Amino acid sequence: MAAYRYPQPRASEITPRSYFLSRRAVMAGVVGTTLALAGSEQVAQAATGTAQNASGWPAPEKPTPQNDVTHYNNFYEFGTDKGDPAELSGAFKPLPWSVQIDGLVDNPRTWALEDLLKQFGQEERLYRMRCVEAWSMVIPWNGFSLAALLKAAAPKMGARYVAFTSVLRPSEMPGQRRGLFALKWPYVEGLRLDEAMHPLTLLATGVYGEALPTQNGAPIRLVVPWKYGFKGIKSITRITVTDRQPPTSWNLMAPEEYGFYANVNPAVDHPRWSQASEQIIGEGSLFHTARKPTQLFNGYAEQVAGLYQGMDLRKDF
Amino acid sequence: MSSIPSPRRRRSRFSPVTRQVLLYLFFLLPAAMDIAQGMAGTLGPNPTSACLHDFGRYAFRFLLVSLAVTPLKRFVGVDIMLYRRPLGLLAFTYAALHVFFYVVVARHLDTHILWQDFSSRPFLTFGVLTFLILAALASTSTRRAIRALGRKWSPLHKLAYLAMIFACIHYSIAFKTWHVEPFIYTVIAICVLALRMVPRSARRKV
Ligand code: HEM
Numbered sequence: 001m002a003a004y005r006y007p008q009p010r011a012s013e014i015t016p017r018s019y020f021l022s023r024r025a026v027m028a029g030v031v032g033t034t035l036a037l038a039g040s041e042q043v044a045q046a047a048t049g050t051a052q053n054a055s056g057w058p059a060p061e062k063p064t065p066q067n068d069v070t071h072y073n074n075f076y077e078f079g080t081d082k083g084d085p086a087e088l089s090g091a092f093k094p095l096p097w098s099v100q101i102d103g104l105v106d107n108p109r110t111w112a113l114e115d116l117l118k119q120f121g122q123e124e125r126l127y128r129m130r131c132v133e134a135w136s137m138v139i140p141w142n143g144f145s146l147a148a149l150l151k152a153a154a155p156k157m158g159a160r161y162v163a164f165t166s167v168l169r170p171s172e173m174p175g176q177r178r179g180l181f182a183l184k185w186p187y188v189e190g191l192r193l194d195e196a197m198h199p200l201t202l203l204a205t206g207v208y209g210e211a212l213p214t215q216n217g218a219p220i221r222l223v224v225p226w227k228y229g230f231k232g233i234k235s236i237t238r239i240t241v242t243d244r245q246p247p248t249s250w251n252l253m254a255p256e257e258y259g260f261y262a263n264v265n266p267a268v269d270h271p272r273w274s275q276a277s278e279q280i281i282g283e284g285s286l287f288h289t290a291r292k293p294t295q296l297f298n299g300y301a302e303q304v305a306g307l308y309q310g311m312d313l314r315k316d317f
Numbered sequence: 318m319s320s321i322p323s324p325r326r327r328r329s330r331f332s333p334v335t336r337q338v339l340l341y342l343f344f345l346l347p348a349a350m351d352i353a354q355g356m357a358g359t360l361g362p363n364p365t366s367a368c369l370h371d372f373g374r375y376a377f378r379f380l381l382v383s384l385a386v387t388p389l390k391r392f393v394g395v396d397i398m399l400y401r402r403p404l405g406l407l408a409f410t411y412a413a414l415h416v417f418f419y420v421v422v423a424r425h426l427d428t429h430i431l432w433q434d435f436s437s438r439p440f441l442t443f444g445v446l447t448f449l450i451l452a453a454l455a456s457t458s459t460r461r462a463i464r465a466l467g468r469k470w471s472p473l474h475k476l477a478y479l480a481m482i483f484a485c486i487h488y489s490i491a492f493k494t495w496h497v498e499p500f501i502y503t504v505i506a507i508c509v510l511a512l513r514m515v516p517r518s519a520r521r522k523v
Contacts, residue, residue, distance in 0.1 A: 067362070289422055
């Protein structure tokens with residue numbers, strides 16, 4: 001696996017000018033180049049962290065068994081039960097696939113999947129995955145940094161957010177035929193541009209060294225390890241760089257339960273359950289679930305806390 | 318839940334009580350299978366949650382069926398009155414298993430977390446209320462309790478209606494989105510409850 005290791009871009013390379021501008025806007029009260037420089041240092045630090053990850057991220061947990069990763073997940077396009085994606089995704093034929101990059105970028109382009117793989121390669125990233133439903137896994141993804149793709153697209157001045165759109169194929173996805181009893185389709189997600197440019201943010205094209213199976217978001221999906229799993233939009237068809245905060249599916253469904261940020265945070269409960277701890281899938285027994293305390297930013301605080309300095313994480317949950 | 322043996326009933330080799338017990342034991346099979354599979358590791362990646370959810374659904378269904386017994390007899394002419402008590406007890410048994418899997422297995426009996434859960438999460442509060450009613454009904458369904466309660470037994474067991482309504486709420490809001498299944502079950506439950514409300518005198522018109 002990891003036949004090709006994408007070289008880590010230097011922070012200065014992956015940090016477009018607009019990123020600094022957006023950060024200034026975000027951090028109320030403080031303006032100036034000093035701050036912008038501080039911001040780029042944070043990214044540089046995180047980049048080092050990721051470089052370590054490629055050869056063994058400080059993730060002491062052992063990976064969740066492959067069969068659990070591919071047979072227990074949420075992908076409402078196929079159904080609401082966690083076994084549904086594996087069971088009901090057979091009709092979904094992802095290939096051929098292309099991803100359209102547009103919006104506030106200098107180089108809009110529709111990428112064929114093969115070209116993305118050729119251009120950006122794949123590396124392995126062992127990431128924690130914390131579902132908003134208070135269970136978690138440790139997953140060896142294969143993919144490349146979203147930053148690399150965004151850099152190729154070259155965000156314009158004024159770009160502040162990235163919007164993602166998933167596939168809409170009711171004929172192949174039974175969950176999209178459920179009318180009222182579902183989300184609005186297609187599934188949409190979004191990140192702030194600085195979050196999207198963060199070196200930890202991954203476009204995954206494989207898991208466990210194999211191409212992504214249909215149930216896990218084939219052929220290309222987002223992985224943002226410090227956020228709840230639902231931010232990781234699957235089967236991405238379009239990535240649009242914009243100047244305003246894009247709508248996100250779960251937030252549209254229940255704004256008081258799912259925020260735009262959705263950062264993993266044990267101190268901010270979901271209105272219907274506690275987020276203080278999580279069930280470890282693949283461990284424990286029938287009569288004793290394995291649980292562990294949930295970590296702020298899912299244990300990636302060192303790398304990403306800087307992105308949210310000065311923000312009230314209770315308000316911007 | 319007393320049963321009046323119907324004269325029309327076909328003769329059976331087994332006494333009524335034996336038949337009640339057999340029905341009860343037979344419908345414990347799904348639970349036994351889940352637990353056996355869970356212990357064998359063939360119940361999927363999250364066997365605990367599979368049991369929790371399966372048992373919740375069975376509790377709901379048995380409660381629904383036990384409430385449908387009387388309307389079935391009145392409006393359809395199918396008399397399974399003999400089995401009303403074991404059906405009600407099955408509802409309680411599955412509810413108890415469901416609660417056990419939440420309180421003990423999933424929550425590790427952590428009273429602090431449980432108190433937080435039950436006091437702040439309406440869907441759980443409705444679950445607890447349903448369970449308390451089912452427990453009260455189960456514990457007053459022995460012959461002795463029925464005799465001791467006398468005329469009070471019947472109004473007490475009308476609480477089953479309330480349990481059904483609470484269970485519908487608990488089921489409907491248990492998930493992150495609206496699900497089809499609780500919606501269908503709630504519609505059926507409302508029909509069953511409505512049929513039970515039909516006054517006796519209206520029966521002949523039906
Ligand atoms: C102390 C009482 C109870 C507690 C703590 C409790 C807890 C729960 C929990 C945690 C869930 C899972 C929700 C989720 O995964 O999002 C659930 C689901 C459910 N519960 Fe309960 N419950 C209780 C009583 C009951 C009773 C008495 C019934 C039925 C008569 C019932 C029927 C259900 C059903 C049908 C589901 C949905 C299962 C599914 O379709 O997946 N619950 N309950």
